[in-house]
Amino acid sequence: MNSWPADDRIQLATDTARKGESKAKQKAPVRNYLDLERGPNAVTLVERDGRLEWTSIVKNVIKGPNHLHMGKCTTIYPATRSTRDPQIKNTILQSAERGANFLRTYLPDVDIPAELIRDELSQDAKITQRLEVFDPYMGNLLEPVMTRDATFLAFPMGELNRDLNLSPFCQSENSVIFKPSAHPTRTFDTPIQQVSASRPPGATGLHTPYLAVRTFGLTSVFEVNTSQTTPYLAEAVTVLHADTANRALVDICLSPSPFGALLVTDLGSVYKCGISSGRKYLNVVHTPAHDVGETTRDLFWRLAGGVDDVNYFLASKKSLVHIDLRTTNTSQGLFSLPGQRDVLTSIEDQKGDNIIKLCSTREILWIDTRFPGKPLLGYRHGRAYDRHLEARTIPLSSASTLLTSRDNALVTVYDVSRSEGQLLHVNAPPYCFIPGNDASASHLGQALFKHPLDKKDNSFSLIRLTERGCLQKVDLRISDADFAPVFETSWTTDVKQLDAKSLHPREAPHDKQAFIEVDLSGAYDHIFKVHEQGREKLEEENANAVYDLLETIPTFWQEVEPPLEHMITTYDAVFRAGDDPHQNARADFLTESIINSTRGYRAMFQGRLSPKTLVGGASWHYNIAPILRHFESDFADDIQSGTEVLRGHDLAEDPERSAESLRYENEAREQLALDMALSTDIFSGQPFLNASEEGSELETMARTLSLGGEPPSVDFGYLRPRHTNYYNKGEEKEKEVAASMGVRSLLKGWEIGADPEEYLFVDHYDEGASEPQPIRRAKPSQAPGTQSQRPPMILATSTVPPRPPEVVRRMLGAHSQGSATPPLTIGFGSQEYMTSTQVLPGVHGGRPSMAKKKIAKKRVGGF
Numbered sequence: 020m021n022s023w024p025a026d027d028r029i030q031l032a033t034d035t036a037r038k039g040e041s042k043a044k045q046k047a048p049v050r051n052y053l054d055l056e057r058g059p060n061a062v063t064l065v066e067r068d069g070r071l072e073w074t075s076i077v078k079n080v081i082k083g084p085n086h087l088h089m090g091k092c093t094t095i096y097p098a099t100r101s102t103r104d105p106q107i108k109n110t111i112l113q114s115a116e117r118g119a120n121f122l123r124t125y126l127p128d129v130d131i132p133a134e135l136i137r138d139e140l141s142q143d144a145k146i147t148q149r150l151e152v153f154d155p156y157m158g159n160l161l162e163p164v165m166t167r168d169a170t171f172l173a174f175p176m177g178e179l180n181r182d183l184n185l186s187p188f189c190q191s192e193n194s195v196i197f198k199p200s201a202h203p204t205r206t207f208d209t210p211i212q213q214v215s216a217s218r219p220p221g222a223t224g225l226h227t228p229y230l231a232v233r234t235f236g237l238t239s240v241f242e243v244n245t246s247q248t249t250p251y252l253a254e255a256v257t258v259l260h261a262d263t264a265n266r267a268l269v270d271i272c273l274s275p276s277p278f279g280a281l282l283v284t285d286l287g288s289v290y291k292c293g294i295s296s297g298r299k300y301l302n303v304v305h306t307p308a309h310d311v312g313e314t315t316r317d318l319f320w321r322l323a324g325g326v327d328d329v330n331y332f333l334a335s336k337k338s339l340v341h342i343d344l345r346t347t348n349t350s351q352g353l354f355s356l357p358g359q360r361d362v363l364t365s366i367e368d369q370k371g372d373n374i375i376k377l378c379s380t381r382e383i384l385w386i387d388t389r390f391p392g393k394p395l396l397g398y399r400h401g402r403a404y405d406r407h408l409e410a411r412t413i414p415l416s417s418a419s420t421l422l423t424s425r426d427n428a429l430v431t432v433y434d435v436s437r438s439e440g441q442l443l444h445v446n447a448p449p450y451c452f453i454p455g456n457d458a459s460a461s462h463l464g465q466a467l468f469k470h471p472l473d474k475k476d477n478s479f480s481l482i483r484l485t486e487r488g489c490l491q492k493v494d495l496r497i498s499d500a501d502f503a504p505v506f507e508t509s510w511t512t513d514v515k516q517l518d519a520k521s522l523h524p525r526e527a528p529h530d531k532q533a534f535i536e537v538d539l540s541g542a543y544d545h546i547f548k549v550h551e552q553g554r555e556k557l558e559e560e561n562a563n564a565v566y567d568l569l570e571t572i573p574t575f576w577q578e579v580e581p582p583l584e585h586m587i588t589t590y591d592a593v594f595r596a597g598d599d600p601h602q603n604a605r606a607d608f609l610t611e612s613i614i615n616s617t618r619g620y621r622a623m624f625q626g627r628l629s630p631k632t633l634v635g636g637a638s639w640h641y642n643i644a645p646i647l648r649h650f651e652s653d654f655a656d657d658i659q660s661g662t663e664v665l666r667g668h669d670l671a672e673d674p675e676r677s678a679e680s681l682r683y684e685n686e687a688r689e690q691l692a693l694d695m696a697l698s699t700d701i702f703s704g705q706p707f708l709n710a711s712e713e714g715s716e717l718e719t720m721a722r723t724l725s726l727g728g729e730p731p732s733v734d735f736g737y738l739r740p741r742h743t744n745y746y747n748k749g750e751e752k753e754k755e756v757a758a759s760m761g762v763r764s765l766l767k768g769w770e771i772g773a774d775p776e777e778y779l780f781v782d783h784y785d786e787g788a789s790e791p792q793p794i795r796r797a798k799p800s801q802a803p804g805t806q807s808q809r810p811p812m813i814l815a816t817s818t819v820p821p822r823p824p825e826v827v828r829r830m831l832g833a834h835s836q837g838s839a840t841p842p843l844t845i846g847f848g849s850q851e852y853m854t855s856t857q858v859l860p861g862v863h864g865g866r867p868s869m870a871k872k873k874i875a876k877k878r879v880g881g882f
Contacts, residue, residue: 175210
């Protein structure tokens, strides 16, 4: 038994869908092989020695014996290309207008319609967008070249990626040394798209190494000559587009001597290239079927070599074909990928166990070429849809598989192998690692390298070529003990100079016009050297002025003229006590003063510049340090504690720091602590409580005892309103503020200077909040009673007012003052009497009802 049990029955399609199945389930592809995915897997019955036994394809281990350990990622070759140029985003219409202007300017005689230019640019934009997602013409750009005498590493370099570099590996007594070259071996006219080398030599037989380089314009095959000190490339064959029916090549596969090569075009036509009588020849050995629609829709075609020079494999996006050069019917189908969305992404050369590995956007496939049509195993990798996925076998006896992608740096290891006479088993669950620090870093090529002279079967190197032409290496080893590098790197002087060379993005001609280089060294010298030297010199000159200022501060409030109308800090007081500075600013705290010096800090530290000297002469003082602690919990009251707190922001200790740097840091800390200490106390030269300016105390008492009940005028404390004439700003006069009666009634209970937190406001208009006072209601007017002794008196013609409705009576009882007015008078408190527009309930809205008209009797009948 060569494969695991699977459902090989052919399911015929029916005309009508089965009931109970969705459309997605009906369209699901049918796979006749074991489709494995990560997670728990069931056991199955397999035949062994004529008997059936239960077994599982996944061995129950967490970490297999072939587990790879990753070493440190190192750079073995410097970058030779600048960063990618920023793309200019223009619409197709804008590009068409620019193209038309160019043609009118330089080719005025040529008349090309603007619609034609727009159509061509639209087609070009679609092709460019499709190639950005997946470029079928781009192959691997990093390839080891192995000969019997030496081993090289071939890769492109330079800004345009058209210089071929061939760097050798040298063998020393105990190690392998990579000595890269800073100069290219060959330069081509167009950028390189693929580098491919012939397979390493076998144990017997002659071997002539060949190297193929495919560019945009042509494909060249070179014979690698290692007889000289430096490798020499002798051109053997050059294949042009005219040799392949004007179709571009997408892949090439070389074989050792005698020389032979297989080429495949973007339409799937396979050519065999050889040399006969000193001339090249190309023969078509395979042409894809015309009824297959993929030849016109997709350009993905990849070649892989067999165990010998006559067997090759061709992979399209949906199928795998075996090409045998010995027979007339050269092609035979080996596998066809089911489904519509999934496509093949890579194919690997056949190994000695007759197994070939395919990778698709969904899974990795192990196929035995002796049993076509049915893979041995399919393992789902769970990656996102990516057409750059590639599966490669490591160059060790464990034959594990690495899954990589050109779009990122993630590497997944699948420990899948087959022992002698056994089925294919998964020895351990898949695991992954990321070489380097950037998981999203893309690369242009990679190689699994193991030097032919290295006989150890426990380590190899993964080498990658970045987009900037830099080579990065990471060593992979089965055993984590004694993790020595697989090979060492030795750079020459030219390579070191290439590494030291700064690479900047290429600039367009229009960008160079706006490029200006400014040397700011003079500005930095002025800030950190000239300014500090001038400040130190000024401090020495103003030493006596600082001492005079300290003697003037205690008498600040007696000498200040005119009286201050606003609050000031300690720094403002010190600033006003001294002479005017040479540099003026819009705010005092932005202007340097002589107190901002080392002597000023020492005076504050010794208590000679204490805010307590200003408290006695100030009318009001407040310390805002508790408020500042809400924003900074470590804010200190005194300058000594503030200096210690600021030490936590010092630079890291470095033995290479100069004494001048430490002195600058100490002075900056002291000046900051001084500024914070001078800003925590606030003073005012005016008291908050001022006497009323309305008149004498006698007038105030008389106004208080007046019978009119009018509230007193409003008095102001620290802040006072000022009337300003907009048109005559010079005529500013202090006028008496005439507040309304409502404002005066509201503020009559407020005493200037009282604590706002202890003030209790009493709303006299709120019945629920204040204690209601007894209200004296006036008795309703009554008509004189009648006497039985004499007839009733006839009153004069006068209208007795009606009794007010119930709503009005409730409104009268809502006042805090008693009702002492006549019965017909309604009080409205402090508001003036005015016409009410409130509609009262009732038929006539509270108005007295009119006398009803007498209803006339109707005549009902008769005479």
